[in-house]
Amino acid sequence: MALMPVSDALAAVLAGAAPLPEELVALDEAHHRVLARDLAALRTQPPEAMSAMDGYAVRTADADRVKARLKVIGEVAAGRPFDRALGPGEAARIFTGGVVPDGADAVVIQEDTVADGDHVVITEAAIKGRHIRPAGVDFKQGMVLLEGGRRLSDRDLSLAASMNHPALPVRRRPKVALLATGDELVMPGSTPGPGQIVYSNGYALRALVRSEGAIAVDLGIAADTLAATVAGIRRAREAEADILITTGGASVGDHDLVKQALDAEGVDMAFWKIAMRPGKPMMHGRLGGVRVIGLPGNPVSSYVCAMLFLVPLIRRLLGRAQLHLPRETALLGRELGANDVREDYLRARLEERPDGTLIATPVTQQDSSLLGNLALSQALVIRPAFAPKAAAGSRCEIMRLPD
Ligand SMILES: Nc1nc2c(c(=O)[nH]1)N[C@H]1C(S)=C(S)[C@@H](COP(=O)(O)OP(=O)(O)OC[C@H]3O[C@@H](n4cnc5c(N)ncnc54)[C@H](O)[C@@H]3O)O[C@H]1N2
Numbered sequence: 001m002a003l004m005p006v007s008d009a010l011a012a013v014l015a016g017a018a019p020l021p022e023e024l025v026a027l028d029e030a031h032h033r034v035l036a037r038d039l040a041a042l043r044t045q046p047p048e049a050m051s052a053m054d055g056y057a058v059r060t061a062d063a064d065r066v067k068a069r070l071k072v073i074g075e076v077a078a079g080r081p082f083d084r085a086l087g088p089g090e091a092a093r094i095f096t097g098g099v100v101p102d103g104a105d106a107v108v109i110q111e112d113t114v115a116d117g118d119h120v121v122i123t124e125a126a127i128k129g130r131h132i133r134p135a136g137v138d139f140k141q142g143m144v145l146l147e148g149g150r151r152l153s154d155r156d157l158s159l160a161a162s163m164n165h166p167a168l169p170v171r172r173r174p175k176v177a178l179l180a181t182g183d184e185l186v187m188p189g190s191t192p193g194p195g196q197i198v199y200s201n202g203y204a205l206r207a208l209v210r211s212e213g214a215i216a217v218d219l220g221i222a223a224d225t226l227a228a229t230v231a232g233i234r235r236a237r238e239a240e241a242d243i244l245i246t247t248g249g250a251s252v253g254d255h256d257l258v259k260q261a262l263d264a265e266g267v268d269m270a271f272w273k274i275a276m277r278p279g280k281p282m283m284h285g286r287l288g289g290v291r292v293i294g295l296p297g298n299p300v301s302s303y304v305c306a307m308l309f310l311v312p313l314i315r316r317l318l319g320r321a322q323l324h325l326p327r328e329t330a331l332l333g334r335e336l337g338a339n340d341v342r343e344d345y346l347r348a349r350l351e352e353r354p355d356g357t358l359i360a361t362p363v364t365q366q367d368s369s370l371l372g373n374l375a376l377s378q379a380l381v382i383r384p385a386f387a388p389k390a391a392a393g394s395r396c397e398i399m400r401l402p403d
């Protein structure tokens with residue numbers, strides 16, 4: 001069977017995937033959730049012109065010269081506006097956040113004044129507009145300040161509060177179930193028997209799932225039997241997973257049973273095997289409402305495929321505007337030979353020169369079982385299928401690996 005190009009595989013994974021329904025959550029629960037709709041300000045901020053300093057609200061016509069002596073007719077504090085306008089020769093004591101009284105057009109800070117009974121003497125000339133925050137200088141009622149599809153930052157929460165929203169409409173988090181397969185796998189901390197391998201790839205995958213804002217459900221390890229693999233797949237359906245990720249058992253060996261088990265369960269398979277290294281035996285299909293991504297068992301293959309396919313799928317279900325992990329240009333730190341039919345994702349060290357140029361040097365061992373150099377690499381160098389030989393110093397495309 002011909003290997004499917006990566007771009008076609010990605011299109012197939014995203015085909016028909018639509019944002020999940022929205023739910024309303026309190027602001028404190030909304031950090032890193034994805035906003036479901038554009039959010040407009042429910043009020044103008046500041047609602048009226050306000051003082052930025054403690055001092056005196058004045059009319060520049062009276063106070064534009066040193067030694068001006070003004071009558072203090074009252075006091076304005078934050079939340080306690082003043083009920084009359086300033087007339088000629090008048091000033092009002094004002095504190096930071098106080099509403100600037102009608103008639104005033106500047107604030108003189110108190111350090112530039114001398115109080116004199118019920119009068120104040122100006123020691124630094126007032127400048128029109130100085131220390132006044134005009135009404136609506138931050139935002140105006142009705143303005144859309146946060147757009148649907150945005151992953152909410154910590155600052156966004158304060159902004160939304162200031163816009164007078166106590167709760168926000170966000171997308172439901174996708175539930176991603178992870179099923180490992182393999183008789184040889186034992187849990188970290190145990191004493192592996194002959195030929196056994198310590199289960200590892202689920203840890204990075206679940207962390208990636210959570211950092212993308214989805215819920216990770218661990219379905220454990222299925223033994224290499226059809227019955228155990230089918231049972232694992234059924235657990236994903238029972239858990240009402242939006243996405244099922246299987247790892248291992250994706251290739252062509254006698255013990256690679258994931259495709260067989262998915263077929264037995266009636267999967268609508270979109271593809272199996274892609275033109276990518278690592279990640280060739282990846283598969284994808286739909287099982288009722290569950291989107292299934294069958295990842296290869298090699299830890300590097302499963303992680304790289306998750307970055308490339310699972311992250312955009314989660315982001316699509318979350319309605320995120322930015323679907324893909326960003327790509328950048330770097331210069332190759334060493335020569336690379338011509339590529340074959342498989343698009344290559346090479347683990348690489350990344351250095352930044354003082355002028356900002358990025359140098360990406362692929363590590364020499366690219367075997368997909370090597371977690372050591374995956375963890376110590378900072379980027380993946382992407383080489384298209386059939387890319388010709390590339391000299392050190394030539395441009396290449398990279399994706400940074402998450403911290
Ligand atoms: N004749 C062929 N053989 C293979 C092909 C091929 O095209 N023809 N493809 C190779 C490629 S490429 C890959 S990638 C692997 C992937 O195969 P599977 O998905 O069937 O993976 P497994 O055989 O189950 O496991 C591979 C390797 O990874 C270890 N593993 C599995 N799961 C875990 C886990 N959760 N934690 C840690 N390590 C895990 C497993 O023990 C194996 O060593 O197939 C090639 N073969």
Ligand code: MOO
Nearest residue numbers: 278279280301368
């Ligand atoms: O595609 Mo496999 O992931 O090359 O080792």
